[in-house]
Each structure stands twice: as C-alpha cells, then as structure tokens.
Amino acid sequence: MSTGNHKKPSPQREVSRRTGRPTLADVAESSGVSPITASRALRGIATVDPHLVSKVREAAATLGYVVNPAARALASAHSQTIVALVPSLSNQLFIEVLEAIHEVLLPQGLEVLIGDYHYSPDEEEKLIRNYLAHRPRGLLLTGFERSEAAQALLAASRLPIVQMMELANAPGVFCVGFSQQAAGAAVARHLLDRGRKRIAYVAAQLDARVMQRGEGFRHALQHAGLHDPALEMMTPARSSVAVGGDMFSELITNNPDVDGIFFCNDDLAHGAIFEAARQGIRVPQRISMVGFNDLPISAHMTPRLTSIRTLRADIGQRAATQILSLIKHEKLENPCVDVGFELIVRESS
Amino acid sequence: MSTGNHKKPSPQREVSRRTGRPTLADVAESSGVSPITASRALRGIATVDPHLVSKVREAAATLGYVVNPAARALASAHSQTIVALVPSLSNQLFIEVLEAIHEVLLPQGLEVLIGDYHYSPDEEEKLIRNYLAHRPRGLLLTGFERSEAAQALLAASRLPIVQMMELANAPGVFCVGFSQQAAGAAVARHLLDRGRKRIAYVAAQLDARVMQRGEGFRHALQHAGLHDPALEMMTPARSSVAVGGDMFSELITNNPDVDGIFFCNDDLAHGAIFEAARQGIRVPQRISMVGFNDLPISAHMTPRLTSIRTLRADIGQRAATQILSLIKHEKLENPCVDVGFELIVRESS
DNA sequence: CTGAAAGCGCTTACAG
C-alpha cells in the first residue's frame, strides 16, 4: 500500500459534491470494465466486444444509470440537442411541425429545445444566442429572414441548419418547405375559375410567408387583368378569428362588389365566415372565401372552408431527417425539399 | 523557471478539445481577477466589490462570453432548468399555460424544458426519467395522476414540484388550479336555471379532469333529481371537432328529447354547433349547449358558445411563481392556489 | 471581499 499519492476516491463515496446518482464509474466497476469501455458500450460504439456490451448494459439497467448530459456535453463539446425555433406556438401549424420533428429525433436519443420567438427577430436572436451556448448538434429554423447578428452567430457556429416552410436556391442552404408564391397563385386561379372578378387579399401578421402568398396571388390576378390594389387589405396585427371578422366587415362595407376573398390563413377566414353569417351575406353565393393551412376545424364549418392544405407533418419529418443526415455527414441528394401543397375545395368557394 | 511540473495551459490555447469560445478564464484574465471572482460577479453574488463586478461584466460583454451551461451544471450539480410537462401541445389551453410559465421564468435566467406526453402515463414517465438526468431546479406537472415509477422517481429526486390544473389538499403538495367539480356543477346549475330537464354530458379524452367535471355535473343534476345515466356519453377517443359532431348526432338520434348538453371541452361543442346547423336543429331554442375552456373562437361562433373560462395564464404564472419560491426556499403562504373559473354565458344556452 | 485547489462525470486522444 502506498502511503502518499492516494488519488483514488475515498471508500465512502457519499461525500462532498456527489449527487448520489450512479455514475459511469459505478457501472464500469459493477461490470468489471474500465469507464471508457462502459462509455463506449453504452453509446453503441461498434468496437466493443458484444459480450462486454451486454454486461455493461445489464449493469446500467440494474443500477438505474442514466448518463449525465452535462458531463457528456462538457467532455464531448456538444450536447445531444437539436434546437427548433418557431415564430409562434399558438399556431396549431407549428405544433404539428414540432410534433413530427420529435417523432424523428427522440428515438435517436436526441432532445429538442423548443423556442418560440413571437414573430420577433430580437427574440429569435436572443434564443439563438442562448441556445447556442448549449452546443446543439444542429438547428431547425423557420424561414430565411433573421437579424444580421443572428446570422453571424449561426455562421460562426458552423452548425448544420435546416430552414423550414419556405424554399430557396442557394448553395449550402438546406430547407424543407413549399412555394408560398405558387400556393397563392393556385388560390387566385381557383377563384378566377369560379368566375370571380373582384377578388381581395386579406392578411394579418405580415411575415415573409404571408407576403409571398400575397405576391403569388397578385401576379396571377394581374396576369388575368383582374388585380385591384384597393382590394388588398393588410394589417401587421396578430392574426385571429376576431380580426378576420372585423377585416371582412370593413372590406365589404368599403367594397360591396367584392365577390372573392383569399385570407392569408384559416383563422381570418373563420372569423369572416361567422361574420358573413351574422350579416346574412351568403357564402359562396355572393362571395367565395378561401383560407390557408387547412386547420382541422375548417372541414367542419358551415359552409366548409376551401383552403390550401399545407403538409406540416411532412415538413417537420423531412427537416428532422435532413438534420440527422447533416449531423452524420451524409450527402443529401436534395438540399431543398419541396413538399408541395394541396388546394382543398369545399363549400365556401 | 521550473522544468518539470508545467501544469498551466500551454501559451497557444487553440489546441485539442477547446471549442474556441471564450471561457470564464478568458473573462477573468481580461479583467484582472481570478476565475472564481469572475464567476461570482457574473452570477450576481453580493459579496463581490461592485467595481470589480462592472469590470468583469464589461470584459464578458466585449468578449461575447456566454456561460457554458454544461460546465455550470456539472460543477454545481444542477442546471438552470425547469421542466414543464403537459399532456398535449395540440390543445391551445396548455400552450397558454406554457406561455405564462415562460414569461415568469425566462427573465430569471431559467430555461424551460417542455415535454408533451400525449396523455400517456408511460411517455410521461419516460420524460421524467430523461429530464431528471438534466438536474432541473424543479418541475411543473399537469394534474396528480402518474405512474408509480414516475412518482418514485420524483420523490427520490427531492425536487420542488408544482402540479397544475387541479386542486388537492395534502401536506407537502403544491398546486395551482381550480375545482373541476365545481366548474362542472356550475354548468349543471346554469342549464337547470334555463329550465332544461333532459341534460347530457358529452366527453372524450377521458383524463382525470374530464372525469372530475363530469362528477360535479352529475352530482348537481342528481341533487335536482334530473340525472339520467343514459345521457352520459363518453369516449376515450382523442377529442376533436369531428368527434364532437359525431357524438352529437348519435346522442340526438338516440335521445331526441335531450334539451341541454355539457361538452367536456369547446372543441366537441364546436363540432356539435356545426352539426346542429347542418341538421337544422336550433341552438339554444331546442337544445342548450355549453363548452369548457372558452377558446378564442368560441366567442365568434354562430351561435356564440357559452363556456367555462379557465384562467390558464393565471395558472401558468402562479405555478411558475410558486416554483421560484420553492427554489429559493421561501415559505409559501398558500401551497394550493385556487384561481377559480368563470361561466361565460353567450347565445348557445 | 478574494483566491488556489479540487472536483463534478463524462469523452477525447493517444497507446498498446
């Protein structure tokens, strides 16, 4: 027995700063291997003898060992975390995207750090700054617009990023979404097909995607020679059913000849349908109405709402799959995935 | 110069496992104090000379220093994290609760780990197990029901816990919510006041709270001598607008004399209102309808929906405040806070 | 009020 140099932990471990939880060292000891072998076994690293692997796994199970993510992150310089940032959690749309992301990432042992930036670039920047400190493996972001500081932060991090909801065509950019312009144009063509002549765009919460939809819509109307700028009604206010009702009232009062309306989302359209019912304005007889996103309730309104169905589960699922590939340094066949959209024609148009 | 024993970091730091990000040591060096003083200054620990504090803060700002949460968590044996678990993110209700929680906790430098367990006790248990590994400061949970294993895990963690949505009266239990029974009873009394005699309860997603509402409702009807078990219609299926429409159809077909319905949530009621319109059944003339939660859209339906307004922002805000107090070892005047509820009478009843 | 030492629980990088 050496007298000096007693480096190993003292016999009674329940001292000082220990948490009482079993550690890798405990698992290693109880399965008769070194901590590093235990670590490799638990991480599923192929080079470990399968026999040892099962011994280690068993020991871990009996001890109720769960890896300490902080220690792992500190030692490996990255966490097992993916950051997912959305502009709003109040929008069912993004909940479904996040849900799909979870379904792909959780089984891989990754955790998802959710951030809601309330459509504020400043909040988004703050979230990025804070979450980057966690050394995530990658980020799933909404759209392409963000503050310069945020972009600089992201670039400096050199982390994989997949941008959701919109499409782009730049080298080194990864995204999963659909053409918002094309969707807007599809709505315009549908209303034109219905013989509508005085067609309005009603929008709130004017984010990049809402503007793109409007653009596609406008161009299609211009192409048909039926675009009237006076029939574009936009407010930066938060979108809601109440706002939809109010905007519809105002629009129809000022422009009684309007015979078709594209709402930038379903919430606004719901409000308009309710308000029309109250005013005795018949939909679609006098006015056709079309929403966007096709939320679950839209199929059940009276009249049932025509809408663009967006494939948010697909978006979340494929974006998560992309980030997984990027983490594993796999080649992506297609850096930007177009999941498309679907015009669901119902009674309101 | 000593020859052996060169323990200090080599001059050029950009070696090996470093991440390139500024560390506390960098901040300390650049402000001429020791790392531990820098740490204390940044954490706002009172014992540090105010002059040094500002020097350290400045240095941190210039360097763009952000604390490494993994290192902090490892050294201090806990993270700056609060776990918040809800049974569903698809329910706007819980989004609003989480929103309020964020508003209280984020400014305190805490992070919120959100977990959605899809109404599954197994998933909840798994989330608790995984999140506990992060050494959170406390947990915000929904209701009181969970698996025994989950309860054991929580008890062993000795962490502060606040349970949301329901009320309890046990020592050592902290909660913020309202009496689901009382809310159910209030609906029953309202329908009785309206002169209704054949009153039904329609419920889906039969969690503890839905059952409690039903209980309070049932007792009030029994008390009035007007309870008919045949008019209780329950399905474990996920609640949705579509399910609400279907359940209403079935109920009214089998019991054409029903003249009042309490839906366990607004979604079901919305579906019923739409379906009634389609079948030409007049609401409230032939049947009164009452929902639960008072979602935003309920005020805009035709007819506008009578509902119980639940104070979810209050619940989130006060639960977060409670957990903060518990973390700081402050005494709570009131371990269980009743935020109440409000019957919002509109056109549908 | 400030600091030197030790340690949190892992994984990396290097050997063998």
Add this chain to the structure above:
DNA sequence: CTGAAAGCGCTTACAG
C-alpha cells in the same frame, strides 16, 4: 478490442 491519463469549463468548499 481495451485502457490510463488528461481535460472539458465551470463551481464548491475551504482558507485567509
């Protein structure tokens, strides 16, 4: 295929 050593970037516990 396995392991001893060192280190990740902080904070705790102890001194002074």
